[in-house]
Amino acid sequence: MADMKSNNPVPNFYRASGEDFKKIPGSPIAYWVNDEYRDSFLNNERLSDYFFSDGLTKTGNNNKFLRYHWEISNHVAKNPDLYRICVKGGDARDYYGNTDNMINWHPKTREHYRSDHVARITPEYLCSRMHGRAVLP
Structure with missing residues (x-):
C-alpha cells in the first residue's frame, strides 16, 4: 500500500491492493495500515497459537x-x-x-x-x- 501524498495533490489519499487486506486475519478493510504493520501478521506468530477462547462463562443461574x-x-x-x-x-x-x-x-x-x-x-x-x-x- 502506498501513501499517494507525494504523487497526488489529494490529501490523505491511499492506494491498497485487495491482496494486502488478506494478509491481516479477518481481512479488514484497513487501507491506512502501512507495510510494516501489515507484514507483522505474516512474519510473527499468531496469538491463537498460544491462546484460545472457549466462549463465555455460563453459570446456569x-x-x-x-x-x-x-x-x-x-x-x-x-x-x-x-x-x-x-x-x-x-x-x-x-x-x-x-x-x-x-x-x-x-x-x-x-x-x-x-x-x-x-x-x-x-x-x-x-x-x-x-x-x-x-x-x-
Whole structure:
C-alpha cells in the first residue's frame, strides 16, 4: 500500500491492493495500515497459537451466582477462591471496562458449574497457570 501524498495533490489519499487486506486475519478493510504493520501478521506468530477462547462463562443461574462488585465485601472480593471478575461483555464503554460483575468461585460452586448441563466455566488448567493469581474466568 502506498501513501499517494507525494504523487497526488489529494490529501490523505491511499492506494491498497485487495491482496494486502488478506494478509491481516479477518481481512479488514484497513487501507491506512502501512507495510510494516501489515507484514507483522505474516512474519510473527499468531496469538491463537498460544491462546484460545472457549466462549463465555455460563453459570446456569446468573441471579444466584453473579453479583456486582459493589454487592460483595472488599475482603471477600479480593479472595480469588471465593469470587472472581466475570467479563460479561455488552455495549462498548468509552471510559471503563465491562468488569462490574463478579462470579462466585467457591470450590463447591465450581463443582455445580461442572455438573450443571447449562453451566460452563473456564477449565482449571487455564486458571492454575496463573499460580493462584486472580484471573478473569
